Amino acid sequence: MTKPSGGSVQRARLIGAVALVLVAVLITGFSVSWLWTNASAVSPVDVPAGTAGGVKTISPSLRPSPTPTPEGRVIGGLFYNGLDDTMPVMSAAWEAQGDRTGLAAGAGSTIAVHKEYDGDDDWVNYVSFGQLPKSVAFTNTPAGLKDATIKAASTALVQLYDPNVKLIGKATHRPLTVDGHVGHELTIKVDVRKPKLPETYSTVMVAVVDRGDGTAVVSVADIAGSTPQWLPVWRTKVSQIQFKQ
Structure with a gap:
């Protein structure tokens, strides 16, 4: 070959x-x-259900954390509630504090009126801003707004003073409107006579304003009788509440 x-x-x-x-x-x-x-002529094949068998579940390195409860705060001259509605603070002289009036997602501020009046404690004016607690029923009617304001005021009085707080005279009521939102205001005087305190009463004012979504915002003011000039300031600040859209 x-x-x-x-x-x-x-x-x-x-x-x-x-x-x-x-x-x-x-x-x-x-x-x-x-x-x-021929794809249209082929019958789909059933996929068997998965079973755990000997396969181990691997735990994730990061577990989901619970949603934090909304809190009120004071930032840059504004009160913020848990929904980011805002109200201007009384003035730069007031100091930010937590809520002391039983509001939901509330914040507060104070200014000393009588420093160490009893040798230890300061007597202060106090203002808070927040949301109406869910425990208070609310309906957007004149009667509903008034009732919610009375309940918010009752809670604030107990929180600021005590369950046996003494009131002077009767509360006065007036409707109000803030940025097109209807509301209600309550004013009452509180007997605060204490040893060494040069005051006989304070004025407590509460405003409840409908947000338009079935809830309401609240502001509370506790002003010493010797400083009535802060009362119209508080009313002005309430009139400047802005609602987060």
């Missing part, structure tokens, strides 16, 4: 490779054609 030359072997290998490529292309084309033309 005659041994083939190197050129003949290379040509044979090239022809064989081309033939294999053509066969692969024909098979691929046929397969794709079959899939597209």
